[in-house]
Amino acid sequence: MSDTTKPEGESALPTAPDADAPKKTYKASCHCGAFAYNVTASPPLDDPKAEVIQCNCSICTRNGYLFIYPPNSSVEFTKGAFDEFKSYTFGPKPKVAHYFCGACGASCMLRSIDPNFFVGMTPLNVRMLEDIDLRALKIKHLDGKSYTPS
Numbered sequence: 001m002s003d004t005t006k007p008e009g010e011s012a013l014p015t016a017p018d019a020d021a022p023k024k025t026y027k028a029s030c031h032c033g034a035f036a037y038n039v040t041a042s043p044p045l046d047d048p049k050a051e052v053i054q055c056n057c058s059i060c061t062r063n064g065y066l067f068i069y070p071p072n073s074s075v076e077f078t079k080g081a082f083d084e085f086k087s088y089t090f091g092p093k094p095k096v097a098h099y100f101c102g103a104c105g106a107s108c109m110l111r112s113i114d115p116n117f118f119v120g121m122t123p124l125n126v127r128m129l130e131d132i133d134l135r136a137l138k139i140k141h142l143d144g145k146s147y148t149p150s
């Protein structure tokens with residue numbers, strides 16, 4: 001972990017996995033199929049150590065996000081491209097942008113737009129992944145609602 005002091009909400013977020021950790025690649029897409037991408041998750045989502053994050057903040061609640069946090073390099077587009085997503089930000093100093101399909105509206109992923117906030121990682125909505133059992137996922141709750149960005 002870094003030795004800089006971070007607010008509670010930020011330090012609760014996971015960091016990038018070790019290079020030699022177990023991993024699995026999943027196919028993912030938005031609902032209409034305009035965007036398709038491969039996601040490499042480490043650990044694999046059915047690994048006993050795997051967790052997905054469910055946050056209670058205003059946007060996560062509405063979009064139904066269930067997050068993992070792969071590095072950008074673990075998300076590979078096979079149809080469409082990242083810069084073809086529509087994006088959404090809110091608040092006076094947004095740290096991340098939310099990316100969704102402009103045709104079907106599926107909320108696919110986030111990326112940092114603040115050079116001091118989780119640069120290089122893609123908070124990714126596992127609801128877009130194929131062949132996963134949502135009911136079997138281990139959910140970790142994040143109290144984003146109580147987190148006030150500085």
Ligand SMILES: [Zn+2]
Pocket residue numbers: 030031032033034035101102103104105106
């Ligand atoms: Zn779509």
